[in-house]
Amino acid sequence: MSTDTITPGEPKKKVGGFDIRFVIGGLIGTYGVILTLLGLFNASDEELARGDGFNVNLWSGLGMLVVSALFAAWAVWRPLVVPVKDLPDEEGPTAGSRTDTVAPQ
Numbered sequence: 001m002s003t004d005t006i007t008p009g010e011p012k013k014k015v016g017g018f019d020i021r022f023v024i025g026g027l028i029g030t031y032g033v034i035l036t037l038l039g040l041f042n043a044s045d046e047e048l049a050r051g052d053g054f055n056v057n058l059w060s061g062l063g064m065l066v067v068s069a070l071f072a073a074w075a076v077w078r079p080l081v082v083p084v085k086d087l088p089d090e091e092g093p094t095a096g097s098r099t100d101t102v103a104p105q
Contacts, residue, residue, distance in 0.1 A: 015080040025071030032064030 039058025048055060 011084040021075035029068030035061030
């Protein structure tokens with residue numbers, strides 16, 4: 001986290017879909033859906049016996065779906081806000097780009 005604070009009058013912009021919490025939540029949610037479906041439709045008696053009658057895939061998948069929803073809710077409730085002065089100009093060069101690519105001769 002940055003130690004800089006955003007003053008109340010300073011223009012700011014939300015990061016939105018580029019927030020890493022959405023990416024992490026999406027990956028956990030994808031695995032959660034897969035495990036939940038495996039637990040519902042592919043649970044054999046042998047797998048249930050290995051888990052002492054506990055459907056591990058189903059409950060792990062449901063837990064992952066809950067964690068995924070919490071990540072998404074966290075990103076919506078507390079969005080990352082970046083001061084506009086820190087963003088690159090749309091017309092100018094982007095951050096980190098080089099404008100002097102040709103060496104003088």
